[in-house]
Amino acid sequence: MPTANPAPHKEDQTAMVQLELTVRNHPGVMSHVCGLFSRRAYNMEGILCMPVQPGLSRMWLLVPEDDRLKQVVTQVSKLHDVLSVERRGAGSDDFQQLEAFFRQPAEAV
Amino acid sequence: MESGKGEKQSGASILVKLLERQGISMVAGIPGGANLPLYDALATSGIRHVLTRHEQGAGFIAQGMARVTGTPQVFLATSGPGATNTLTAIADAKLDSVPIICITGQVPSPMIGTDAFQEVDIYGMSLPVTKHNFLVRTTEELLEVVPEAFRIAASGRPGPVLIDVPKDVQAAQICVNQWPEPGQADPYPALDLEAIEQAAQMINEAERPVLYIGGGVSQSGAASAAMCLAMRSSIPVAQTLMGLGAIPRDHILDLGMLGMHGARFTNYILEECDLLISLGVRFDDRATGKVEQFCPDASIIHVDIDPGELDKIKTAHVGVTADAGEFLAALMPMVEAKARAGWLSRVAELKAEHPFRTPGARDPRSPYGLILEAAKRMGEKVNVATDVGQHQMRTAQVYPLTKPGQLLTSGGLGTMGFGLPAAIGAALADPDTPVLCVSGDGSLLMNIQELATAVEQRANVKILLMNNGGLGLVRQQQELFYDNNLFASEYTHCVDYVTIAKGFGMNAIDLAHASDPGAALEAAFATPGPCLIHAPIMEPENVYPMVPPGAANSDMIGGEHAHSEPCTA
Structure with a gap:
């Protein structure tokens, strides 16, 4: 099996940006966020979600930095269970670090 | 608590x-x-x-x-x-x-x-x-x-x-x-006064402005404020389907409904405007036509209570997240009184050159004539519900609405079957105001079971059923855009709607057998409680003008023949 390609192959060369959401932690909040992306035909390349304190979770979304980004952020902000949306600064490479992990051959995990 | x-x-x-x-x-x-x-x-x-x-x-x-x-x-x-x-x-x-x-x-x-x-x-x-x-x-x-x-x-x-x-x-x-406090609407967001000042400046400096108003204006109760702005600054007003009723039909600044079935002059005037003041609208494709060619020379002011609507379809030069009424209240003191004689005479010229045609307006047995006759007989104190189809567009085009929110219609989703139950709800919530439900046979059949509800609740609903024996707007599109390949748009089996209504226990009359349709409508409307008025539409007639789906609003089909009777607009 080939090892992880050091140059991640994005569909095109669109730069990616990481959004950080603070959300109410309850069953269904993931559906609200993912459902919004699919029905508005926004692309989402990656998603990470963990509880951070009782009742609250943090979500990281990896999304293309295209001309629809502002609209995406506005729509996500409107969701009732999304308490805040912030754009993570340049250099936040959490997804890149994880990418190597995800690309390991199954038997090595 | x-x-x-x-x-x-x-x-x-x-x-x-x-x-x-x-x-x-x-x-x-x-x-x-x-x-x-x-x-x-x-x-x-x-x-x-x-x-x-x-x-x-x-x-x-x-x-x-x-x-x-x-x-x-x-x-x-x-x-x-x-x-x-x-x-x-x-x-x-x-x-x-x-x-x-x-x-x-x-x-x-x-x-x-x-x-x-x-x-x-x-x-x-x-x-x-x-x-x-x-x-x-x-x-x-x-x-x-x-x-x-x-x-x-x-x-x-x-x-x-x-x-x-x-x-x-x-x-x-x-x-x-402890019982919780009842839930109530949140206060409106704080106004962006800088953006509003900029909007006022744009309005004052514009030469050919048009107001484009929608459901957000009706819902905010801002129709009269929008009229004040229009009159102070001499700005003609185009409305979306959801915004109709905000300005009286016979007003000199009224442009009626824009878009797919709007009047020719309305769409031409919008094409020439240099400033589009958009209040409580969402640039729906039925209103804008091909969006790249919508108001091509215009700067855009967009005001909506939903920030998600700003810059969604068309990027605004000034976008304001605000209630239309609050925006207008803050804006008005900064708007200069203007006569705009040049622009208004151009507007009048386009109205005269491309008037809205209503063939058969004086014949109560033709679609436009029937709607106008029914409106005359109902009087001003009425709520009007429609279903979806040709009858809906004709009602939107000509019904003399006098107040915002008076028209109940399925605008965004276009749901056939909306009319009858929505009319029942309106009649029950406001029992002092009768409801005229303009419907078609295709639409009525989709929720016809609610005839029983209307009778049971004694809802004061008058159903004006314009029966063309099929799906008129589908047939129209097949004729115009699919080589007249009429398929699945006609009902080959005739339903006797008068008998059906009577079977539900509802009064029903058939205008086909009425020697004086106007008098028959008058009598039906005068009787309290629900009633179905069956009106056969003998000749299939298309609704014009029509912008083909996906085309620019300036590419209208039909509605320009001079032999028909011009409407008051």
């Missing part, structure tokens, strides 16, 4: 009490296995229940009530098929920003996920068509969820909320020590 007595009560009776505390006096719905505890509690409450014959009918009755009162209204359904039947009415409310709350019964919590009898994931299914939805997991949660649902439905841009309540949550008994 009001103290409860502290005695145990069921989730169902808590739910009913919370609805009463919200001021709900009437709900529509249908009982079934999973919401029987709720109905048991409802039976002993002061809330009037309207039993419909289909849950979609209940949803549209709630919409009719909400559109007329402007406050959130409630409807009920059981789990499974009852819940899935609500979805079209909910989706319709989402697109037209109508505050309704759907309360569905759900199978008991321990059975969720087991494919139990009449179990569907209505929470998951309603996600994309609600403003927000809840699956209530404990009886205690009802005390938070119900006021929150009302707050969400009424705040900002109104919309539908669904609350799914498992049967065990309805049945469980808990003590309520």
